[in-house]
Amino acid sequence: MKQNTIVSLLSFINRIGFTLLVSVVGLMMQSTNIQPVQNCGMNGSQVDSVQYLKRLQQLANNDTSGKWPVYPQPYPLKGAILPYKRIVAFYGNLYSKKMGVLGKYTPDELWEKLNEEVQNWEQADSLTPVQPALHYVAVVAQNNPMKDGQYRYRMPSNQIDSVLTIAQMGNAIVFLDIQPGHSTVNIEVPLLEAYLKMPNVHLGLDPEFSMKEGNVPGTVKGYVTAEDINFCTNYLSGLVKKYRLPPKVFVVHRFTQSMVRNCEQIQLYSEVQIVINMDGWGRPGLKKSTYRDFIYQEPVQFTGFKLFYINDLKQPPFRMMRPEEILELKPKPIYIQYQ
Template sequence: MELPAWLPSERTVSAFVVLILALTIALLAAGRGDRTLLGAGSNAVPTKSNGQVVAQVEAPRPKLGVAATPEAPAVGGGALLTPAPAIEYATAPLLATPPPDPAYDPMVDGLLPHFRILTYYGHPHDANMGIVGEHAIEDVHRLLIEEAERYEIADPDREVIAAFELIATVAQRVPGADGTYILDTDIKTLTEWVNYAADHDMLVFLDVQIGRGSVAAELEKVRSLLLRPNVHLAIDPEFAVADGQTPGDHIGSVWAESITYAQNELAALVEAHNLPPKVLIVHQFREDMIKEKETLRPVPGVQLVIDADGFGDPDLKTSVYNILVRDEPVEFGGIKLFYRQDKPLMEPSDVVDLNPSPDLVIYQ
């Protein structure tokens, strides 16, 4: 049957369909360009538990104290701030666990990726801030070891080291005497937990929340404890807010150069005091919580872990992990799980099956 002359030819129709498909694909790709994330839910705008919108803070450039340049001494008379070595990103994933090495030396090679670190997070005096504050130290230790055993069953090829992550400087909604919106955990409490951990072959991470202060200033508060071989550092950008902003009302962020500063300070401690390599955790649940993340590089003597933070269901947590850890490799990767808020809670077998398998797992 002959088609009417006014109908377009078959070739014209095909070309039109191809054009429409190409435009659709281009629009979808552009839509994926802004991958602002939420670890706490699937909303496009971060909210608090009462539904109030939480503003996003534009992070100020880091305040590095008097150590802002390589020529100036660090706060407290520490080592000089030196630029991170220019190490190119590998084309293969940097997070993959190599085969066991019989020549492994933790004093030289560090804990990762030979071990997996399993951490319980919180404040010893506050049950609302994580599992650490919900029980006596002996019970926290017992529960942590039980969880570690489940991970060794899920992944028999990787030994687990247990750790406490203690909030050493706590973000507040009031400015305090120094205007930093930070309350320091008493050194006696921190020392008790560090001593207990050392007696039981455990690690301790001291978590600093920054407020309106600086990474340099908060690091100085825990420097003496960082001289202990089993003590490491964690930075929480969520509570690093700009002037005029309040922790908890605004989601904060840090610049990569502040993280590099911490790496260099830890590396200087390691070298000066003949310590095993330090581990530095940086928590993140949105892409914009680490400004200029692409400039981060490994620093000898320090093992940098980007922790995919935030609560949610397993699909959301996997997506956040994929974007912040798998797709933006720096050195090592971690994930935080929430006993109360994650519904359902990911099983150890699900966690170790993430790609790449996490080097660090935190429970809050």
């Protein structure tokens, strides 16, 4: 069944109501491998279901495997960023020029460069507005233990406040990223509640530096489990309900099979939108294969793609991938990160 036929059916469903939803979706499943969306209800606080499903189909980019779009999944609450906008984020830490662009430039220079990337993506995909973002590593893994024995350093509040101030210069949202070291998300995420309860602040998690086996960060690749991710999404969901916030976006980095375990057990919520972000660097062919093997093959909800201003130029053909190339991927990434 072609996409325009699907959209027509969905528009018809929206007009006639929920009564015929099950029977019509059943026909769609037989022809398109689409599965019914669970927990959709008729909640007025949720987004328009027809438009949401239409955009999911567009992101799937004509994938015929049945993996994308991800069904079933709950409809998000109103105010959701995804899939209505593409997030384009600059990554890093204000203390380090090596961790990414956030620590490399002055605020004015940063915004000049970020606006250039925003324009590039708007030109490549004129149908999807861009939401600029600053992705700040708020908990940084260390190769030596802190006083409490944990191999991570929590950024002081004045540094996070500085990032929020820089974000306000261009109406950007902010991600606070956690590299747990020997700590856990159960400990680190609640400590950021003062910021996560803000409507413009979202969460990131870096499994590479989650050292569950006790290794020193950076010596081996770490990992997180579905249980870790579910703790984060459940916690964020609670904040959204408690403070009556728009949905949170939760970005989880990944570039190996073992970095995210038991993906099939990850739970989805109307209050949280999960992005699995392809975090590997290298030549275009390598990045595409990493995306295919570890993002495409294990669907969660939405996908992201990371670009490195330095590391992506270390291998032939010594260039970064262009937005037009990335938009050819299946599914199309809806979160783009620059380091």
